Amino acid sequence: MSKPPGNRAVSRFELYLDTSPSVAAGWSMGTVREPARLFGANGVRLHADGRLWISELVGEHLSAWDADNDVLSTVSPMGSELQGPDDIAFDSEGTVYAAETMNGRISGRRADGTYFVLVDDCPAVNGITVDPETDRLYVDEMREGGRVLEIDRHQRNQVRVIAEGLDWLNALAMGPDRRLYMPQVFAGTVLAVDPESGAVEKVVDSLAHPTAVKFAPDGRLVVAQASIGEVTAVDLSTGERQRLVSLAPGIDNFDIDTRGYIYVSNFVEASVARYSMETGELDTVLSAGSFLGPYQVARAAEGFIAADHGSICRVDGDGTLERVSRLLLDQPFAAVGAVEVAGVLVALSQAGEVFRRVDDSGEWVKIFGSLSGANSEYFAQDADGVNAVGVGDDQLLVGMRRGDVVVLDLDGTVKSRRPSGLTTVTAITGDRAAIVVSDETTGSVLVLGEGEPCALTGFVRPQGVALTDDYVVVADQGARQVVCVSRDGDRREVAATDLPLGLPQVQANDGRRSSVTIAADGSIIVGCDGDGSIRRLVRS
Known part of the structure; x- marks a missing residue:
């Protein structure tokens, strides 16, 4: 692989x-x-060996970071048997075990590079840890009524239930008293569970969305508080608390080395950095806050908005990014689409439901969709749900998974609904009574207006669509191109090619899309979900 010029770090796509x-x-x-x-x-x-291993769930990728030399290596590539690793743990033989939250599996990679699946059915498995003294493997589940389990490391699907009926558990750790400690994210508590008897005790409360626990060398419990961006040490004997590190909300996990450094990951903005535990000061940054996608970029009254799985962002013309809503902390959905309609933010969940943001409170209210319940909106998908959101003539447009085009009021009232003629709607936009829809599965793009639909052809996997006065602009992920086609299909121009559109290897469909939108100055804005960049195309 050729290296990029200068000292620029290799992007994830490269x-x-x-x-x-x-x-x-x-x-x-x-x-x-x-x-x-x-x-x-x-x-x-x-x-x-001192390197920090990092699980990249939405990329189905494991990295290892030598922080002292800032060397990042791939240790389990996209496309391997590890599919969506969330939390990870090592045993004494060098095997890494991964909790695949979205797949409900526990998988692993041995030191010799071979992969295996250890448990096939473990719903919402999240935290995973190995007892360093005994090599026993434990996991918990992030769902309502979740379980704490011991997993046999040598026999497939051999599971012992330690405790159950515990809600929304996350990254756990073995304590010095030989009990398992684990956070309950939405209850704001930490539990201690005896791995032999299953006895459960609440040991810490009044936390702000705790997502992970570890133990410091001095024996104190250390907790990540995701919604306030703080890593806190708690003396369990006195209850005294000390803030160790303060950073952006969205902390996922952390680990502590023997030299007094603490390494912290942030699931909202895909950042990883090392801090001094003694002073709380930033020491080394692997990855500053950036996009997991972006999953969709859309024009707004000022600049652009972007859906980015765990957040909704505003981006100005210079690329400055502000996360206006950090989802999954107090909102039960992951965002794969976002638009602004009459100054109101609208988001599409991965499950296929549409939400509107209430500016006064910052809360998101579901306005369209059939799923219900806290679990469904994050983990499930509605086969007849929404697959795309867009704007046309200042109206909210919705494309359905089964091909219908819906015009919605912001209160969720259906103003019109009609079939598009496509198997499914991948992306949707509109202008001047015309609606453009794409279907990545068939390679189709249709212009819907008065009269018969106009089919635009010659695409491999068309995803994002946008409209100018003269052209339909298509992000063709399959060809890694941005193409401009006249509305009647007679004229066609490939504006840009070899773009990092789509992920570089086939992996599970997590709702990401390569997207295009038109800026106020007429330039084409391209959301390059492959490498996390946003590019601007200008006709000179």
Whole structure:
């Protein structure tokens, strides 16, 4: 693989594929947001060799970071048997075990590089830890009525239930008293569970969405408080608390080394950094806050908005990013689409439901969709749900998974509904009574207006669509191109090619899309979900 020029870090896309984005004659391209180094940042765990292993759930990728030398290596690539690793743990033989939250599996990779699945059915498995003294493997589940389990490391699907009926558990750790300690994220508590008897005791409360626990060398319990962005040490004998590190909300996990450094990951913005435990000061940054996607970029009254799985962001013309809503902390959905309609933010959940943001409170209210219950909106998918959101003539447009086009009021009232003629709607936009829809599965793009639909052809996997006065703009992820086609289909121009659109390897569908939108100045804004960048195309 050729290296990028200068000292620029290799982007996550370039770990797999060389890319040299270029434009056609008469076009220029600039970068609004630089590429990201990580696909995501979830569970982190220090290996015996001193490197920090990082699980990147939405990229189905494991990295290892030598923080002293800032060397990042791939230890389990996208496309391997590890599919969506969340938390990770090591045993004494060098095997890494992964909790695959979204797949409900426990998988692993041995020191010799071979992969295996240890448990096939473990709903919402999240935290995972190995007792360093005995090599016994334990997991918990992040769901209502979750369980704490011991897993046999040598026999597939051999599971012992230690405790059950415990809600929303996350990254756990073995304590010095030989009990398992684990946070209850939404209850704001930490529980201690005896692995032999199953006895449960609440040991800490009044926490702000605790997501992970570890023990400091001095024996204190250390807790990540995700919604306030704080890592806190708690003396369990006195209850005294000390803030160790303060950073952006969205902390996922952390680990502590013997030199007094603490390594912290943030699942909202895919950041990983090392801090001094003694002073709380930032020491080394692997990855600053960036996009997990972006999953959709759309024009707003000022700049752009972007859906980014765990957050909704505003991006100004210079690329400055503000996360206006950090989801999954107090909102029960992951966002794969976002638009602004009449100044109101609207988000599409991965499950296929539409939410509207209430500006006064910042809360999100579901306005369209059939699923119900706290679990469904995060983990399930509605086969007849929404697959795309867009704006046309200042109205909210919704594309359904089974192909219908719906025009919605912001209170969820259906103003109109009609079939598009496509199997499914991947992306949708509109202008001047015309609606454009794409179907990535069939390679189709249709312009719907008065009269018969106009089919635009020649695409491999068309995803994002946008409209100018003269052209339909298509992000063709399959060809890694941005293409401009006249509304009647007679004229066609490839504006940009070799873009980092889509993930560089086939992996599970998590709802991400390569997207395009039109800026106020007429330039084309491209959401490059492959490397986390945003590019701007201008006809010169």
